[in-house]
Amino acid sequence: MSEDLTPGDFAPHLHLHFRVAQAADYELELAEIADHSNAHLEQFSLIFTGAASPWLKQGLYTLTHPHTPEYELFLVPTGPEAGAMRYEAVFSRFLHAPMS
Numbered sequence: 385m386s387e388d389l390t391p392g393d394f395a396p397h398l399h400l401h402f403r404v405a406q407a408a409d410y411e412l413e414l415a416e417i418a419d420h421s422n423a424h425l426e427q428f429s430l431i432f433t434g435a436a437s438p439w440l441k442q443g444l445y446t447l448t449h450p451h452t453p454e455y456e457l458f459l460v461p462t463g464p465e466a467g468a469m470r471y472e473a474v475f476s477r478f479l480h481a482p483m484s
Contacts, residue, residue, distance in 0.1 A: 389455075389475065391419045391428045402432075402447035402455070407440060412447065412471060426479055432459065432471040439469040
């Protein structure tokens, strides 16, 4: 499913709190959507914030919310900032098949 996701899929959920299925009572807030797409590549990242401690290790997590689809994302902790741990999910794909 993640191959079909676009920045527009997440825009309505900015600042929404998602539960992490693999970690009881752990929530992440979708804090930022950064779109770096160009004519050839769709590239964007999602920045989530969560509790500074304990923090999640790099890995695949299922994020749930009663009013959104379930998202399975590979999250990487990028470090603490302003009393919270930041996580990033990165998407990068060709818009058209590369020419050989």
